Amino acid sequence: MSNMKVCALFRPLNSKELSEFGDAVSVQGITSESFIIKDEKEQDFDFTFDRVFYQGSEQADIYEFLALPIVQGAVDAINGTIITYGQTGAGKTYSMEGPSILDCESKNKGLLQRVVDGLFVAIMNSEKPIKYTIKLSMVEIYMEKVRDLLDLSKDNIQIKESKVHGIILSGATEVAISDCAEALQNLSSGIANRAVGETQMNMSSSRSHCLYIFTVHQELTKDKRTKFGKLILVDLAGSEKVDKTGAEGKVLEEAKTINQSLTALGKVINAMTSSTPGKLTHIPYRDSKLTRILQDALGGCSQTALLCCCSPSPYNASESLSTLRFGARAKHIKASVHVSCKEDLDNNKEATVSTNVDESRERILAKLRVRMTSEDVQLLEELFVLEGIFFDPNSVEEIEAVYEDITSRTISSLYKTVEELSTVVEKLKRENAALKASLKASEESYLHQLERRPLCLIL
Numbered sequence: 001m002s003n004m005k006v007c008a009l010f011r012p013l014n015s016k017e018l019s020e021f022g023d024a025v026s027v028q029g030i031t032s033e034s035f036i037i038k039d040e041k042e043q044d045f046d047f048t049f050d051r052v053f054y055q056g057s058e059q060a061d062i063y064e065f066l067a068l069p070i071v072q073g074a075v076d077a078i079n080g081t082i083i084t085y086g087q088t089g090a091g092k093t094y095s096m097e098g099p100s101i102l103d104c105e106s107k108n109k110g111l112l113q114r115v116v117d118g119l120f121v122a123i124m125n126s127e128k129p130i131k132y133t134i135k136l137s138m139v140e141i142y143m144e145k146v147r148d149l150l151d152l153s154k155d156n157i158q159i160k161e162s163k164v165h166g167i168i169l170s171g172a173t174e175v176a177i178s179d180c181a182e183a184l185q186n187l188s189s190g191i192a193n194r195a196v197g198e199t200q201m202n203m204s205s206s207r208s209h210c211l212y213i214f215t216v217h218q219e220l221t222k223d224k225r226t227k228f229g230k231l232i233l234v235d236l237a238g239s240e241k242v243d244k245t246g247a248e249g250k251v252l253e254e255a256k257t258i259n260q261s262l263t264a265l266g267k268v269i270n271a272m273t274s275s276t277p278g279k280l281t282h283i284p285y286r287d288s289k290l291t292r293i294l295q296d297a298l299g300g301c302s303q304t305a306l307l308c309c310c311s312p313s314p315y316n317a318s319e320s321l322s323t324l325r326f327g328a329r330a331k332h333i334k335a336s337v338h339v340s341c342k343e344d345l346d347n348n349k350e351a352t353v354s355t356n357v358d359e360s361r362e363r364i365l366a367k368l369r370v371r372m373t374s375e376d377v378q379l380l381e382e383l384f385v386l387e388g389i390f391f392d393p394n395s396v397e398e399i400e401a402v403y404e405d406i407t408s409r410t411i412s413s414l415y416k417t418v419e420e421l422s423t424v425v426e427k428l429k430r431e432n433a434a435l436k437a438s439l440k441a442s443e444e445s446y447l448h449q450l451e452r453r454p455l456c457l458i459l
């Protein structure tokens with residue numbers, strides 16, 4: 001059983017596609033779950049997802065199938081995440097916000113407006129003796145920094161992990177929202193602060209990954225016990241082929257950072273889906289801010305839904321195919337893997353690594369204490385702030401987190417080196433085989449010539 005609900009969405013053709021390829025489409029629907037898509041060479045690929053939303057689908061249907069169960073879960077204190085993924089201009093932001101967060105026809109409302117409605121309706125209909133409070137945070141990951149969209153002065157939010165709350169965004173603004181109108185006003189202010197730019201593919205392209213975080217707090221009126229459910233909506237920035245989009249300067253730098261973090265997301269999903277049960281697999285969550293924040297959504301006990309947004313036009317067939325392959329891969333993340341790999345990691349940490357890590361850390365710290373002057377320590381702190389790894393040097397928890405970050409990144413780079421070496425080994429093997437074959441052919445030809453040569457007897 002897969003824990004992740006994965007859907008595909010094909011938006012209407014845009015003017016660029018209509019001018020390049022007319023009203024041709026590369027997608028042929030089979031059922032509400034399966035379809036065939038042609039690549040540029042007219043080769044067919046078939047896909048099956050939990051649901052396919054073809055051109056002309058209603059935003060309400062997407063919400064009901066993809067998001068409603070997660071909204072209900074959040075009100076019952078089950079964490080949930082909804083992610084929109086796809087190439088630039090594929091309809092991710094439209095699916096989240098509709099044409100405008102504050103001002104759009106009811107039928108065009110996006111997931112955000114519907115989630116807000118859904119949360120308040122679920123709370124109003126709850127007959128349990130519970131006092132509910134909903135809080136909203138909004139952050140974006142822009143150029144590998146986490147920025148608070150509800151307070152722009154907080155432009156380098158740190159990601160931390162707590163045993164009780166999981167991944168947390170330390171110090172991010174949380175506003176209490178008491179009704180739908182207040183929620184939409186806050187969402188609108190946050191959205192206005194997002195990094196948006198004009199690109200060849202989209203007049204209003206999101207240049208950041210945006211996270212809308214709703215926390216539903218519950219307090220039992222009888223004994224004041226509290227619980228909470230976190231619902232995160234993630235509007236990812238779009239991947240793009242920079243040679244096709246003609247990105248330059250700042251737009252190019254943004255595109256490279258976006259592509260890198262999406263590659264990191266792909267690697268996490270690959271590591272999760274290719275892990276062997278019972279064998280410890282390194283899942284490189286710490287390789288990017290995006291994967292670190294989504295760690296609970298991907299590897300924890302959260303209900304997660306992925307909407308793969310695609311263009312139906314042959315003009316974007318290869319990008320759509322790559323989005324759909326990502327979705328197909330994500331579908332293989334298993335519920336059992338979620339729990340077991342987390343348990344494996346935790347057990348392993350406790351059983352084997354812990355002593356070594358503690359000893360090594362103590363040894364390194366003792367050496368640093370002796371060698372460094374207080375001025376050095378200050379300089380090092382400044383460097384950490386600049387590099388975005390600011391931490392309180394007196395907190396063991398913080399040191400552990402930084403240490404884990406560095407360890408994890410080192411493991412990832414070792415994995416990369418092993419991959420590169422394997423490619424070299426494969427290449428050398430192929431060259432060796434070719435050389436052997438050519439040597440054998442020369443030997444055979446030489447022997448053949450010898451056989452045909454007339455025998456000369458020397459008397």
Ligand SMILES: Nc1ncnc2c1ncn2[C@@H]1O[C@H](COP(=O)(O)OP(=O)(O)OP(=O)(O)O)[C@@H](O)[C@H]1O
Pocket residue numbers: 011012014086087088089090091092093094095099202204205206207236237238239309
């Ligand atoms: N389902 C849809 N119906 C009508 N128009 C749509 C739909 N989806 C997308 N569009 C239009 O296509 C354009 C691009 O969509 P959108 O901004 O949502 O793309 P995106 O995937 O978020 O792109 P980026 O990654 O560059 O931010 C917008 O003008 C939007 O209005």
